[in-house]
Every structure is written in structure tokens, then in C-alpha cells.
Amino acid sequence: MLVALFYFSKAYIGDKTIDGEGISSALLITSTPEFERILSAQREGVWVEGVLLVSPGHMNGSGHWEMERLEELRESIDDRDGFQHYLYVLEGGHSYIEGAYSDLSRLRTDRVVFSIEEHLRR
Incomplete structure (x- = not known):
């Protein structure tokens, strides 16, 4: 089964600068623990x-892979x-569930793994 991937960028500053600007690189992560x-x-x-979620077509309902802001x-x-289950909440308020089908109304959040307010530098 195809699962969602995480695509995100990290910024490096300090000794890795070009003309005082940070250098960014992108990573494609294949597991939640990673x-x-x-x-x-x-x-x-x-x-x-x-962070962008790269979701397969069966998850996002489009029939093809999509990238959306997580x-x-x-x-x-x-x-x-x-x-x-992992619940992915995306920009615009829609969400996807990874795992066996579950009704959103029956899901109880056990832990927030990632949130833009807590984990992204602004």
C-alpha cells in the first residue's frame, strides 16, 4: 500500500551562508518517526x-499523487x-486519515505530532 510522504525544507545559517543569506535544502521523509x-x-x-504532505491518490481521492501544505x-x-490512525490536517481545513477507514467523529486525538504553530519558525 502506498502511504503519505513528508516533504519539507530546512534552513541552514551560520557557517553555511552565501552573502549572509541562509541556504535551504529539501528533504523527502518516508516515515512519521523519522x-x-x-x-x-x-x-x-x-x-x-x-512542510508539505505528499499523498497518494487513494488517500486524497484524486487518483494521483498531490502535494499540500500540512x-x-x-x-x-x-x-x-x-x-x-494518523490524521493529516491540511491548509484549507480538509483532512485525510491514514490507516483503516475511520469516521472522523469517532477519532480522539492522543497526541499532536506536528503543528505549524509549534514547529515552524516564522
């Missing part, structure tokens, strides 16, 4: 600038069956 390690590695001079990633539990 994504969390990148987020936790932020420090002075290295930070995440933006606003929040929640680890959620379905209250009815107890299964864990």
Missing part, C-alpha cells in the same frame, strides 16, 4: 521552514475499535 526526529533536531541555525499531524485513536 519526521519526528527531524523536528526534534531543530536548534539555533537549523529549522524547518515548511498544518497539523495528529496521532488519533478510534474510540469504537481502539485502532491508531
Whole structure:
């Protein structure tokens, strides 16, 4: 099964500058634990600038891969069956669920893995 990917950029400053400007690079991350390690590695001079969710067609309903701005990633539990799901909240307010189909109204947020307010430098 195809799963969502995370595409984001990091900015490097300090000794990696060109004419005083930071250098940015893009990363494509394939797992949530790896994504969390990148987020936790932020420090002075290295930070995440933006995150896009790269979702397969079966997840986004379009039939093809799409890139959309990720606003929040929640680890959620379905209250009815107890299964864990990742809930991707995207720009514009729509969302996708990774895992077996679940009704959004039955999901309880167990943990916020990522939010633009908490993890992105502005």
C-alpha cells in the first residue's frame, strides 16, 4: 500500500551562508518517526521552514499523487475499535486519515505530532 510522504525544507545559517543569506535544502521523509526526529533536531541555525504532505491518490481521492501544505499531524485513536490512525490536517481545513477507514467523529486525538504553530519558525 502506498502511504503519505513528508516533504519539507530546512534552513541552514551560520557557517553555511552565501552573502549572509541562509541556504535551504529539501528533504523527502518516508516515515512519521523519522519526521519526528527531524523536528526534534531543530536548534539555533537549523529549522524547518515548511512542510508539505505528499499523498497518494487513494488517500486524497484524486487518483494521483498531490502535494499540500500540512498544518497539523495528529496521532488519533478510534474510540469504537481502539485502532491508531494518523490524521493529516491540511491548509484549507480538509483532512485525510491514514490507516483503516475511520469516521472522523469517532477519532480522539492522543497526541499532536506536528503543528505549524509549534514547529515552524516564522
